[in-house]
Amino acid sequence: MDFEVRENRTVAQGGRRVLVREREEYFRLMDQGLSSYEACRRVGINIRTGKRWRNGRNLSGKDKARPPALAVVPPEGPSRYLREADRIHIADRLREKATVRQIAAELGRSPSTVSREIRRNRHPTNGQYRPHAAHARAEARRPRPKPGKIGQNPELRDFIQDHLDIRWSPEQICQALRAQFPDRPEMHVAHETVYQALYVQGRGELRRELARALRTGRARRKPHRQTQQRIPRFATPMLMISERPAEAEDRAVPGHWEGDRATRSRTNTSGLTDWRGS
Missing domain, CATH: 1.10.10 (Arc Repressor Mutant, subunit A)
Structure with missing residues (x-):
């Protein structure tokens, strides 16, 4: 199919020209492996026109938005979700x-x-x-965020609120829901769902003051995975056995003999004292 390079590429006699045949030929040449520049040259269109055909156009002034002509093909590599x-x-x-x-x-x-x-x-x-x-x-x-289960069910929300008022834990409330409503899955929630409804900002599924009714009394969740906030295991730093005082080494005090029955000490090459049973 032969095309001529038009001097006026936008406006023809009688108004704007719809480039239907040129558009079809442009994509046919692209499918054959030609570059966009070469396809535009052969069809006789501006390079910007071919780019607009491929990528679409956003809404700008009097120009209407147009979707891209070529659909985006998802990658074929490993995916977390089923395709x-x-x-x-x-x-x-x-x-x-x-x-x-x-x-x-x-x-x-x-x-x-x-x-x-x-x-x-x-x-x-x-x-x-x-x-x-x-x-x-x-x-x-798949789209997020999703409405919570507690916020969609007024009966479930009232049940949880009433039992939080009498200081039931979320675990007890969830077990009571399964025992009282065994045949109603819409009334079954996990205890983490209750905690999320209390602690996560912006949900509004439960009253904010109910967090004070929890046994911990916290209005916000306390993270446990921050190492700088962990409580040390020992109040004082642990000492090596080679650094113990002389009175403990000499066993001058009767209390130092406790737990030392049938044991002997041996100093290894590093200078530490190793205790082994005799």
Whole structure:
């Protein structure tokens, strides 16, 4: 297909020209491996036009926003989440009556990952696993942040608040929920969910003053993984046995003999005293 380089590339007689044929030829040349500059030269368009066709255009003044013409292809490397191709493979192998462990080994995943995928994303009515619908359902659940379970259920929120007022711990509340509502999964939460509703800022699922009702009495969570805030194991630094005072070495005080029965001391090459049973 031959094109001429037009002197006026934007406006033709009768208004702006829609470059439908040029656009199709441009992408055909790009698919053949030509550079964008060479494809634009052969088609007869400006380099900026070809770039706008590939990358799209943001809203600017009177110019409307346009999406990119080429879809972004996700990388094929290892991924934390299941891809649509993985879900298609799961559906095909399920129709062949393959086991969950066989499917997991073929995908290089844990059997629990495949089992959980089938249980969560299968059809809620007939129980069939449809890969494209399962992928759409999983993508819809992924965006964050999500509304908390306690904030969506007023009955659950009132139950937790009432028992926090009488100074029940979150662990006791969660056990009571499972005992009192055994057949209602929407009333079951983990104790960490209660702590998150109390401590995480901006959620507003439980009253802020309820944090004072906890047995710790803290209004905010205290981290335990910061080494500079850890309490030392010993109040005073530990001394080497070679640095003990002379009265302990001579056993002049009766209390120094406690625990030394049937033992003997030997000084090693480093100057430390080693205690061994005789």
